[in-house]
Amino acid sequence: MLTNTSPAIEAHGLSKRFGDVVALDGLDLEVxxxxxxxxxGPNGAGKTTAVSILTTLLEPDSGSATIAGADLATQPGxxxxxxxxxxxxxxxxxVLTGRENLQMIGRLYHLGxxxxxxxxxxxxxxxxxxxxxDRPAKGYSGGMRRRLDLAGSLVxxxxxxxxxxxxxxxxxxxxxxxxxxxxxxxxDGTTLLLTTQYLEEADQLANDIVVIDKGRAIARGxxxxxxxxxxxxxxxxxxxxxxxLDRAKSLLAAHTPSGRVDDVEVRPSTRTLLSPVAHxxxxxxxxxxxxxxxxxAVSDIGLRRPTLDDVFLTLTGEPAAQSPKPTDPAATAxxxxxxx
Amino acid sequence: xxxxxxxxxxxAVVAHRNVIKITRVPxxxxxxxxxxxxxxxLFAYVFGNxxxxxxxxxxxxxxxxxxxxxxxxxxxxxGAGIAEDMQKGIIDRFRSLPMSRSAVLVGRTLSxxxxxxxxxxxMSLTGLLVGWRIRGSILEALGGFLLLITFAYALSWVMAxxxxxxxxxxxxxxxxxxxIFPLTFIANTFVPSDDLPGPLRTFxxxxxxxxVTQASRELFGNIPxxxxxxxxxxxxxxxxxxxxxxxxxxxxxxxxxxxxxSKRAKG
Numbered sequence: 001m002l003t004n005t006s007p008a009i010e011a012h013g014l015s016k017r018f019g020d021v022v023a024l025d026g027l028d029l030e031v032x033x034x035x036x037x038x039x040x041g042p043n044g045a046g047k048t049t050a051v052s053i054l055t056t057l058l059e060p061d062s063g064s065a066t067i068a069g070a071d072l073a074t075q076p077g078x079x080x081x082x083x084x085x086x087x088x089x090x091x092x093x094x095v096l097t098g099r100e101n102l103q104m105i106g107r108l109y110h111l112g113x114x115x116x117x118x119x120x121x122x123x124x125x126x127x128x129x130x131x132x133x134d135r136p137a138k139g140y141s142g143g144m145r146r147r148l149d150l151a152g153s154l155v156x157x158x159x160x161x162x163x164x165x166x167x168x169x170x171x172x173x174x175x176x177x178x179x180x181x182x183x184x185x186x187x188d189g190t191t192l193l194l195t196t197q198y199l200e201e202a203d204q205l206a207n208d209i210v211v212i213d214k215g216r217a218i219a220r221g222x223x224x225x226x227x228x229x230x231x232x233x234x235x236x237x238x239x240x241x242x243x244x245l246d247r248a249k250s251l252l253a254a255h256t257p258s259g260r261v262d263d264v265e266v267r268p269s270t271r272t273l274l275s276p277v278a279h280x281x282x283x284x285x286x287x288x289x290x291x292x293x294x295x296x297a298v299s300d301i302g303l304r305r306p307t308l309d310d311v312f313l314t315l316t317g318e319p320a321a322q323s324p325k326p327t328d329p330a331a332t333a334x335x336x337x338x339x340x
Numbered sequence: 341x342x343x344x345x346x347x348x349x350x351x352a353v354v355a356h357r358n359v360i361k362i363t364r365v366p367x368x369x370x371x372x373x374x375x376x377x378x379x380x381x382l383f384a385y386v387f388g389n390x391x392x393x394x395x396x397x398x399x400x401x402x403x404x405x406x407x408x409x410x411x412x413x414x415x416x417x418x419g420a421g422i423a424e425d426m427q428k429g430i431i432d433r434f435r436s437l438p439m440s441r442s443a444v445l446v447g448r449t450l451s452x453x454x455x456x457x458x459x460x461x462x463m464s465l466t467g468l469l470v471g472w473r474i475r476g477s478i479l480e481a482l483g484g485f486l487l488l489i490t491f492a493y494a495l496s497w498v499m500a501x502x503x504x505x506x507x508x509x510x511x512x513x514x515x516x517x518x519x520i521f522p523l524t525f526i527a528n529t530f531v532p533s534d535d536l537p538g539p540l541r542t543f544x545x546x547x548x549x550x551x552v553t554q555a556s557r558e559l560f561g562n563i564p565x566x567x568x569x570x571x572x573x574x575x576x577x578x579x580x581x582x583x584x585x586x587x588x589x590x591x592x593x594x595x596x597x598x599x600x601x602s603k604r605a606k607g
């Protein structure tokens with residue numbers, strides 16, 4: 001399958017409404033074999049709906065898709081034979097043991113009793129679940145459940161894998177473990193569609209990223225391309241004395257890529273200045289140095305990476321829906337700067 | 341494997357999984373088996389002393405009614421099991437697998453028959469203790485048990501269909517209580533249907549719970565000689581009437597449920 005160039009996942013104009021709510025509004029996707037596509041968006045953007053449609057759990061109102069050469073509408077059974085799915089909520093049977101869960105899935109992929117057993121053992125070892133293999137999954141930690149759920153999606157070694165928010169709700173250590181596992185899968189040549197709310201996760205794992213909001217793709221590109229579109233890192237400076245604002249502003253302007261004073265955003269109420277920077281940490285060091293020699297007292301200073309909020313503000317001019325973080329007015333100004 | 345062999349395999353795998361679950365959570369089984377004992381004893385000793393039916397001991401009359409009521413309530417387990425699997429995302433896992441579209445539901449309804457078989461055994465033993473006897477042939481009595489299980493199996497498909505529409509297992513318990521309680525009381529289960537007022541009597545005579553109860557009484561030999569033949573057709577032909585209902589219920593609710601399972605909409 002890797003030898004021909006037809007995409008492993010190809011979707012055109014997928015749309016889905018639930019009553020008055022438009023969950024998907026003409027989404028196009030394309031993933032080449034062996035690549036990882038990150039579908040990035042906030043809660044309610046349509047990520048899970050897209051995955052549900054592509055894995056035959058949900059019928060789209062309109063649009064078409066081909067998964068690993070099988071047509072979604074006319075050959076859903078064939079699609080199911082060629083995909084693995086790990087959902088947002090770890091769908092393992094709590095009462096069954098880890099081993100029983102995997103064996104059951106193997107037998108439902110029609111591997112045969114013996115092969116299903118062998119495959120379960122193999123996956124338990126690979127996912128470091130052998131110690132807990134014969135205990136009911138009820139007693140597993142969140143990270144172990146996710147690993148078991150992920151192992152379940154790999155039972156048939158399907159060429160195309162869908163992971164719907166695989167790390168949501170996990171502690172940082174479990175998240176890193178899961179990232180390593182996903183990287184291994186990709187190294188083995190699996191085609192992967194991954195949804196996430198976290199820019200960093202898409203950044204770490206995906207070759208290509210599609211940002212979706214309100215059921216539509218609002219940006220596509222590699223992680224670097226998207227970051228460049230957002231204006232990269234910015235320097236955030238909070239000074240101690242309001243009287244120094246103008247001096248600090250012209251000092252910062254000299255370090256912006258354009259060198260223009262207009263690129264520095266000033267928020268007098270919090271004595272905060274925000275400015276795009278050309279050389280990251282070097283610029284930060286230089287700015288700290290100059291602030292010292294100009295006797296401008298500093299309360300706080302640092303580099304600020306683009307967040308998912310920034311992506312949304314940049315791309316839509318609106319804050320990301322249901323984002324836990326407060327809106328940053330500076331980013332709105334950034335949008336204007338970029339659009340200008 | 342052919343597609344039929346696949347389907348049989350899938351049903352067996354799902355049923356096996358459900359059976360493992362029954363053995364892992366024995367608390368459920370304990371209550372499943374204790375409540376029929378409680379019902380037999382309650383009705384036998386509380387109602388048994390105040391209800392008099394001419395020519396027959398009330399306890400003998402009562403047992404078939406309790407059997408019918410208990411196995412009818414057994415359908416609740418099917419509904420609750422499916423609703424729980426939906427809530428926990430297991431159904432979506434199954435739906436993403438290349439397995440038969442009917443296997444999850446068929447496997448579930450089949451494995452739940454275990455509950456009814458076990459509760460019939462326990463109730464029969466309790467019944468024997470309080471004075472109930474099988475007075476016909478063993479073969480006929482087995483036929484009676486089989487008919488009860490067949491009817492209950494059909495009802496479990498109704499609950500399967502309902503379960504595919506509800507947000508949580510708790511709803512199933514309330515829904516089945518609302519439906520199955522009237523069905524099993526407006527019937528000849530605990531009092532003869534002849535004694536009921538007009539419309540209720542007609543309902544009771546055509547209620548399949550009455551016919552399955554009547555059939556069981558006949559097959560257990562619990563209707564004393566000289567009792568007049570029931571006039572309503574369903575009660576005069578209770579085995580046929582119960583079988584017709586069972587077939588019709590499955591013929592309607594099996595395809596409806598499988599269709600709903602295949603297309604389940606979700607947010």
